[in-house]
Amino acid sequence: MSTQEKLLTLLLEQPTKYLSGEQLGQQLGISRTAVWKAIQALKTAGYQLETKPHQGYRYRPTDLLSAPVIRQTLNAALKTLPLNIYQQLPSTNQTAKKAAADNLATPQVFIADQQTAGYGRYGRTFVSPEQKGIYLSLLLQPTQPLADVGLLTTAVATAVFRAIKDTTGIEVDIKWVNDLYYQGKKICGILSEAITDFESQQISHLVIGIGLNFAASATIPTALQAKVGALFQGQPPLTRNQLIGAILNQFFDLFQTYQNGAFLTEYRAHSLLLGHQVSLQQGQQTVMGTVTDINNNGELVLTTATGPQTFSSGEVTKVNF
Template sequence: MSTQEKLLTLLIEQPSKYLSGEQLGQALGISRTAVWKAIQALKVAGYQLETKPHQGYRYQPTDLLSAPLIRQNLDATLTDLPLNIFKELASTNQSAKKAAAENSVSPQIFIADQQTAGYGRYGRTFVSPEQSGIYLSILLRPDQPLTDVGLLTTAVAMAVFRAIKATTGISVDIKWVNDLYYQGKKICGILSEAITDFESQQISHLVIGIGLNFADSTVIPAELQSKVGALFQQQPPITRNQLISAILNQFFQLYQTYTQGEFLAEYRKHSLLIGRNVTLQQGQQSITGTVKTINATGELVLTTSTGLRSFSSGEVTKVHF
């Protein structure tokens, strides 16, 4: 943890108190001059730090993405989780994949305030404007062979669902396999990418990307505004940091046992598709049918003209209400 992060953590832990440069210096083992320089650097980075003569410094709440603020609400088992936060990245998934190629520590988290080349399934552009979204990737090194990547993706959707519910009380809808909807519009997409070891041909790393429209943005292209929404249209009652903490807490809890599928009953309860007539695109083939259920391995089960069929991949392109 850098000096700036340590100093910010001290201020965050006592938000109602002014802490003098001398107090901060003693706590960190640095000079008052070093404290002053760190304070100025934090201000330049966008943090709101109130300065009062003869009393010191006090933290003012902000929605600036911050490792200390995220860490403040993480479960005790995650306090050492590496958090890499950037003002701008081309793509958090790409940064995580680069770290995997360099054999960096895992798990670790990559978060950006803005993505300039964000992408979703099939390489589609994911618009990622600054200060309004959560763009987050989790880099994992599986301890054992992964046989249920599809089930893991459904577990991630459930983790985001639970995090939103726990922090805001809002209940969103889940569109198999990787989208969350609110008030009829998509607000979140999930993209899981596996990295295969060349020699063993086994999955060596897994990157899970989460893109969530947190607050309404005027940057969303006009042609997408009828389809794409945001969790909040007005002033959000929570910060992005708080929701990120909740997502990570929920994900790592589910990750321990996701192969057992215990979350699937809750997933089905909030499914946007069960009972609906849909069109599924799988490669060049279109299949139309009624969604009967999501089965124990996370597959979409359709009642079609030729009987029951299960699909582990594909994209639901139409929902016929």
């Protein structure tokens, strides 16, 4: 950890107090001049640090993405979780895949302020403007065989749902399998990708990407504005750092037990599809029916003209409300 990060961490640990240069220097084992230089470097990087004569320095929350700030919100078991933050990346999922190829230790978290080549299911472009979204990928190494990657994706959606509710009080809707909606518009997509070991043909790593439109952006293409929304239209009441921390806490808590499917009761309760007629695209086939259940494997159950059918994959392209 750099001197700047150590200094910032000290300020974060006592957010309501001013800490003098002398206090900070004693705790870090550096001179007051070195403290002053570190403070200036943090300000240059975009941090808001209040300076009060004869009292010292105090951190003020900003929306600047920051590993030390996120770490302060994490549960004790996650305090050492590697958080890799970038101003810009082509794609956090692609960066996580490269880390897997390089045998980087897991778990790892990759976060970008902006993506220039973000993508979702079927390779579709995910517009990722700077300072407006949460673009986050988790790199994991399974410790046991995966029963169903689809069940994991529904668990991630539930974790994000819980994080939003706990931090904002907002209850979003979940569209099977990987989308979150708010006020009738999509605000979040989740993409789970498995990496297979060439020799064993077993899944060696998992990459879970979360793209969430945190604040409204004027750069969203006109063609998407009727379908794509954001969690907040005005000034957000919390920072992205706070919501990222909540998402990570919820995810790692749920990841321990997701295979038992207990979370699906909550998932169903906030389903956008249950009880509605839908069109499901699976490959070249379109299936129409009424969604009667999301079963304990996270699969979609449709009642069609020929009877009940169960789907573990596919995309709901139309919903009749």
